[in-house]
Amino acid sequence: MSKIPQKDIYVFELGFGTGLNAFLSIIYGIEQNVRIYYETIELYPISKDVWSNLNYGNYKESNYRLFFENLHASEWDTEKFIKISENFYFKKHHSDFLNFNMENNYDVFYFDSFSPDKVPHLWNIEVFKNIYPKLNNNGILTTYCSKGIVKEALRQAGFSVKRIKGLNYKKHIINAVKVQH
Ligand SMILES: C[S@@+](CC[C@H](N)C(=O)[O-])C[C@H]1O[C@@H](n2cnc3c(N)ncnc32)[C@H](O)[C@@H]1O
Incomplete structure (x- = not known):
């Protein structure tokens, strides 16, 4: 039975890329019993041909695969957060970070934009x-x-x-x- 998350954490990620950070954050939320509100931004989203061939979803338990797929398949630029799991709410922005206004305040910022x-x-x-x-x-x-x-x-x-x-x-x-x- 899933537990009620004990804490909310707001995360912003610059560079969604393959979705690995977001996927590992879902697992972190489940294992640490926290609820994560996760926003990410990506200027050049990868295609379904690419992400559907990644094997990250096989990590740990095969039922996490669906979470990984939902991260990629979910709509871009929604007004509200999309529920991916009890522990993970998600918003993807298809934009250039340099022209973007962050809407919330965050506890963690993954600065992940190449080098x-x-x-x-x-x-x-x-x-x-x-x-x-x-x-x-x-x-x-x-x-x-x-x-x-x-x-x-x-x-x-x-x-x-x-x-x-x-x-x-x-x-x-x-x-x-x-x-x-
Ligand atoms: C190192 S990769 C991110 C890896 C990703 N965090 C993951 O878990 O797979 C960097 C990403 O930043 C994106 N990026 C680079 N410049 C950007 C910008 N100005 N605005 C938004 N995304 C950008 C790139 O398209 C690329 O996908």
Whole structure:
């Protein structure tokens, strides 16, 4: 029997891509008994031919496959969150993040837009400064890129930057925390 989620967490993701982060967040919500309101933005959605051939849905339990499919099959740009599971409510924006106004305040921001070398216009102080006020106090912007210029830009935007141990080939990742005194 499913339990009543004990806490709400608001997440924004820059770069929906293959849907892996969103899918793992569904599993996190179930395992940790929290309810996640998850917004994501993507400028170039992948096609059904691509996502239907990904095997992420086989991870852990085969009945999670449906969650993965629903993430991709759900409509873009809905006004309301779509319920994917008791623990996961979802909104996908098909837009360019640079022209986008975030509607809510968030506890976690997955900054997942390639790298500063590939898309430097997304990895700069101005972008981080726009995100900062949309995070709740103690909210975290997390990214796999731990380059010095990124850490410095995050600091200048007001974040307290922590380098933490990464997984597999990623030696370090960054958690940038909004700490208001
Ligand atoms: C590293 S991938 C994201 C991986 C994804 N989080 C996942 O779990 O599979 C980066 C994504 O950011 C998207 N992107 C790049 N620039 C963007 C922009 N300006 N606005 C919205 N999405 C953007 C790309 O199209 C790409 O799908």
